[in-house]
Amino acid sequence: MIDQDIKxxxxxxxxxxxxxxxxxxxxxxxxRGAFDAAxxxxxxxxxxxxxxDANYLAGTNSDLDxxxxxxxxxxxxxxxxxxxx
Amino acid sequence: MLTxxxxxxxxxxxxxxxxxxxxxxxxxxxxxxxxTLQEQRLLCPKRQGGPRDGELPVLSLLxxxxxxxxxxxxxxxxxxxxxxxxxxxxxxxxxxxxxxxxNAVLRVIGEEALAQKAEKKLGSFALxxxxxxxxxxxxxxxxxxxxxxxxxxxxxxKRMQEKLQFERDKVRVAEAKLKATQEQVAxxxxxxxxxxxxxxxxxxxxxxxxxxxxxxxx
Numbered sequence: 001m002i003d004q005d006i007k008x009x010x011x012x013x014x015x016x017x018x019x020x021x022x023x024x025x026x027x028x029x030x031x032r033g034a035f036d037a038a039x040x041x042x043x044x045x046x047x048x049x050x051x052x053d054a055n056y057l058a059g060t061n062s063d064l065d066x067x068x069x070x071x072x073x074x075x076x077x078x079x080x081x082x083x084x085x
Numbered sequence: 086m087l088t089x090x091x092x093x094x095x096x097x098x099x100x101x102x103x104x105x106x107x108x109x110x111x112x113x114x115x116x117x118x119x120x121t122l123q124e125q126r127l128l129c130p131k132r133q134g135g136p137r138d139g140e141l142p143v144l145s146l147l148x149x150x151x152x153x154x155x156x157x158x159x160x161x162x163x164x165x166x167x168x169x170x171x172x173x174x175x176x177x178x179x180x181x182x183x184x185x186x187x188n189a190v191l192r193v194i195g196e197e198a199l200a201q202k203a204e205k206k207l208g209s210f211a212l213x214x215x216x217x218x219x220x221x222x223x224x225x226x227x228x229x230x231x232x233x234x235x236x237x238x239x240x241x242x243k244r245m246q247e248k249l250q251f252e253r254d255k256v257r258v259a260e261a262k263l264k265a266t267q268e269q270v271a272x273x274x275x276x277x278x279x280x281x282x283x284x285x286x287x288x289x290x291x292x293x294x295x296x297x298x299x300x301x302x303x
Contacts, residue, residue, distance in 0.1 A: 009156060009159075012160065013159070013163055016160060016163045016167065017163060017167060018167060020167070020170075020188075023192065023196060025196055025200075026195065026196045026199060029196065029199040029200055029203055030159060030163070030199065033159050033162075033203060034155050034156045034158075034159035035152065035155070036151070036152060036155070062189070068192075
């Protein structure tokens with residue numbers, strides 16, 4: 001259940017960023033700021049990986065700041081539906 | 086968030102539904118204050134109406150409300166940060182800075198701010214990260230300047246070569262002229278050389294002049 005809440009949170013956050021990607025570090029910091037549970041890095045990496053596998057997120061490599069995660073078309077639609085609900 | 090969206094409503098007997106505005110504000114203040122959820126529960130406004138009138142809210146409900154409040158605060162934070170980044174990005178664009186680098190700097194500063202907030206400390210606000218990226222920009226600018234310097238140096242060398250070639254050509258022409266003059270002088274100095282018609286004519290003209298005779302009489 002909490003996994004689903006985190007995924008929804010990540011989708012909504014990325015949607016609020018208006019197309020701007022986020023680094024894994026920023027995603028983790030934001031999740032930790034919004035949830036009471038003390039997540040390990042590994043747990044949050046698993047969530048990000050699961051979201052990539054489900055085609056909600058896509059990672060791109062940048063020379064300046066490493067891997068950045070952005071919403072895919074599927075992720076954007078899903079995020080918009082969450083906001084409407 | 087608790088209701089699942091702006092169009093949906095809480096149940097009529099929901100704890101929040103029966104709290105007044107002041108009590109909701111009190112609840113928000115209590116849940117934002119430090120302490121465990123059990124400690125916070127004791128300070129929460131009691132239930133109003135219904136079969137549980139006067140009872141304190143259960144921990145699971147408070148946890149849900151607290152979670153929703155944190156998430157709402159997190160979304161507000163994202164909105165605020167987005168507005169700040171957009172303004173900073175626009176300003177950097179006006180200053181003619183590279184947008185890719187600007188975005189990277191803003192991202193690193195944003196991350197640093199989040200990390201400092203999570204650790205509840207306020208350090209030298211991401212200056213380290215910013216200076217690293219600005220150094221990268223300065224290195225890149227230096228590289229460009231060096232390239233320009235090299236191009237200018239090559240152009241100067243080319244011009245120097247052209248000038249040298251021009252000087253060499255000038256010397257070659259002068260040498261050729263000198264050689265021709267020297268040959269002519271050598272030819273004139275040669276006493277054994279056969280006399281030309283022009284020489285003969287010059288001698289006759291000179292004798293005429295000495296004798297006081299008109300030129301071309303004989």
